[in-house]
C-alpha cells in the first residue's frame with residue numbers, strides 16, 4: 383500500500399488547460415461563475431464539492447505514483463489505483479463523474495518521455511476522454527470495449543472511430559449490444575485486444591478495470607460476471623512486463639470489491655483462499671459468499687437475444703479486422 387501524491391501542475395497541463403484547472407480550484411472554494419457551468423460542473427454527474435480540485439488530483443495522483451513504481455521496478459510489476467480511471471474527463475471540461483483524467487495525464491507523460499503505451503478499457507462505458515487525448519497518436523494504442531453508445535452514455539465509441547492522421551488505426555472501439563454476456567465480451571477481447579496489443583508491443587499497459595459491466599450493475603445493461611473479468615485481467619497481465627490498473631466505474635459496491643480482488647489475484651498469480659468456504663454450509667450471508675468463493679455463478683444469455691448479440695459482434699469484428707487492423711499491421 384502506497385500513499386497517492388497530487389500530480390504537479392506542470393504535468394496536469396500536459397493534458398488539461400490552465401483555465402479548466404483554475405475553474406476546478408475556484409469551484410472547490412465556492413467561487414461559481416458562468417464558466418463553472420460551461421466546464422460541466424454543477425450537474426448531477428459532476429457536482430461541485432469542497433476542495434474538488436485537490437481531492438480529484440489526489441485520486442488521479444495514485445495512477446501516476448503507480449506508473450512510476452512500475453517503471454522503476456526491475457522486471458515484471460503491476461500497480462493498481464482503485465480510485466483512478468477517469469476516462470470521461472476532457473482537457474477543458476468534466477463529464478461522467480470524472481474531473482481530472484488520470485489516464486490522459488499519465489499517457490501524455492509517457493509519450494513525452496518517449497514511451498509507447500497501450501490502453502485497455504473494459505469499463506461498460508466508452509472511454510471518450512482518453513480517445514480524444516490520443517486520437518492522432520501512433521504511440522498510444524487506445525482500445526475500448528463497451529456497451530454500444532446507441533443505448534448508453536456517452537453515445538460515442540463506434541467501430542468507425544479508429545483514429546486520424548498518423549493515429550489512424552490506433553484507436554479501436556468495440557461497441558456491444560445490451561445483454562452481452564461473458565462469452566460475447568471475452569470473444570471481443572481475445573479477437574481484438576490480444577492481437578492488437580501483441581502486435582503493438584507497448585512499453586507499458588494502462589488498464590481501465592471498470593466493473594460496471596456486471597449483470598446487476600444499476601447503471602448499465604450488460605450481463606457479465608466476474609469470471610470473464612478474471613480472464614481479461616489474466617490476459618492483460620501477459621501483455622507487458624509493466625501494467626498499471628485503475629478502478630474505473632462500478633456502481634454495485636460488492637461487485638467492484640469482489641471483482642477487483644479476483645483480478646488482483648489473477649494478475650499476481652495468487653491462488654484465492656477463502657477461509658470461510660464451506661464453514662457456513664451453503665448459508666447465504668451476503669453476495670460475497672455466493673458459491674463460497676469470490677467468483678460469481680455463471681450467467682448464460684440464451685435464445686433470440688444471444689443470437690442477435692452474436693450476429694452484431696460478428697459484424698463489428700469483421701469491420702475491425704477488415705478496416706482497422708490492416709492500418710496497424712495486425713493480422714486478424
Ligand SMILES: [Zn+2]
Pocket residue numbers: 505506507592594630631632
Ligand atoms: Zn463506466
